[in-house]
Amino acid sequence: MEFGFELALCAHLEAATDWVLARQLGGAVAAPGSRIVDIVGLVPGPAFDERTRITDRTIPPKAVESDAGVGEAVPVAEAVDARPDRARGIADAAVDRGFFTEERHGGTRYVRKATRYPDDWVDELVAIENKPDLGRPGDLRRQLRVDASLALFDRVVLATESHVTGAHLNRIPESVGVWRFRPAAGEHEVIREATPLDTDGPGVELLAEHPGRTDVAIVSADEKAEKRRRIAERAYGKGWRTYAFPGCDNCGATADGRPRCAHFDRVVDPASDCGESCSGWQPGDPASGDDDAAALRDARTPWERDPPGVARRQAGLDRFG
Numbered sequence: 226m227e228f229g230f231e232l233a234l235c236a237h238l239e240a241a242t243d244w245v246l247a248r249q250l251g252g253a254v255a256a257p258g259s260r261i262v263d264i265v266g267l268v269p270g271p272a273f274d275e276r277t278r279i280t281d282r283t284i285p286p287k288a289v290e291s292d293a294g295v296g297e298a299v300p301v302a303e304a305v306d307a308r309p310d311r312a313r314g315i316a317d318a319a320v321d322r323g324f325f326t327e328e329r330h331g332g333t334r335y336v337r338k339a340t341r342y343p344d345d346w347v348d349e350l351v352a353i354e355n356k357p358d359l360g361r362p363g364d365l366r367r368q369l370r371v372d373a374s375l376a377l378f379d380r381v382v383l384a385t386e387s388h389v390t391g392a393h394l395n396r397i398p399e400s401v402g403v404w405r406f407r408p409a410a411g412e413h414e415v416i417r418e419a420t421p422l423d424t425d426g427p428g429v430e431l432l433a434e435h436p437g438r439t440d441v442a443i444v445s446a447d448e449k450a451e452k453r454r455r456i457a458e459r460a461y462g463k464g465w466r467t468y469a470f471p472g473c474d475n476c477g478a479t480a481d482g483r484p485r486c487a488h489f490d491r492v493v494d495p496a497s498d499c500g501e502s503c504s505g506w507q508p509g510d511p512a513s514g515d516d517d518a519a520a521l522r523d524a525r526t527p528w529e530r531d532p533p534g535v536a537r538r539q540a541g542l543d544r545f546g
């Protein structure tokens with residue numbers, strides 16, 4: 226149920242906003258992996274177009290954070306803060322994505338940034354936690370407390386299909402917004418607006434709760450800024466259509482690219498619902514692939530597929546420099 230709800234909400238937000246959406250991204254700093262956010266909405270900032278021009282994929286964070294400048298090439302070992310083999314891999318990926326250019330001097334490989342990394346291409350990061358059925362809240366309270374006290378995202382929203390009562394609202398942090406979303410109708414109603422969080426300051430990350438005691442880590446403003454940039458990059462490269470369609474003839478693609486099973490008459494999660502053990506399995510070719518997902522994303526969002534890049538332009542300028 227949650228997978229279908231999540232995809233329906235992504236499709237709805239994609240149509241209703243100019244956000245770049247991605248699913249299932251890490252939202253913790255001190256204990257990475259301890260908090261996975263269901264949907265991240267990246268609200269474009271003033272320099273968004275500068276970012277789209279570079280690459281349609283994620284720029285490796287260590288390349289963004291690199292001391293290598295645009296004007297001066299430096300050896301890879303100095304440019305990327307990582308073990309030598311990892312630094313080489315990161316440099317390869319950054320060159321591949323057109324963010325670094327490379328050159329050789331006396332047998333040593335040097336890199337430089339092909340362009341300045343834009344500072345303000347992201348206006349806001351919105352975290353959305355999906356809980357279609359509030360009668361089965363699972364870990365919801367802890368998840369939202371982590372988000373509210375860490376303040377890594379500008380706004381945090383709980384999305385549900387359930388009727389929301391005052392008791393529900395009292396159990397979650399006041400800053401968390403609440404939406405009621407009906408997947409069948411594709412509409413969302415704002416029950417409570419989210420309060421903007423202080424993303425520029427330090428945050429408190431809840432690590433574990435014991436009776437009478439909570440373990441926390443203080444996360445600095447710089448660590449948060451770095452993590453936010455990483456989330457934005459990941460969201461930009463990843464998107465939300467991350468599933469592979471099953472090789473089953475009963476699975477088709479909705480107009481917005483969700484996997485819909487004709488046999489069970491609903492959107493399915495190919496990873497958990499589909500396979501030869503399914504009673505409706507009909508071997509065939511997958512109804513949709515990565516190319517279709519990218520085409521839909523390009524047509525429906527501000528993400529730009531296969532941009533011309535900036536590296537070649539820089540190389541051209543160099544000739545006259």
Ligand code: SF4
Pocket residue numbers: 471473474475476485486487488489493498499500503504505506507
């Ligand atoms: S494997 Fe089963 S659930 Fe998946 S599309 Fe085929 S019939 Fe539907």
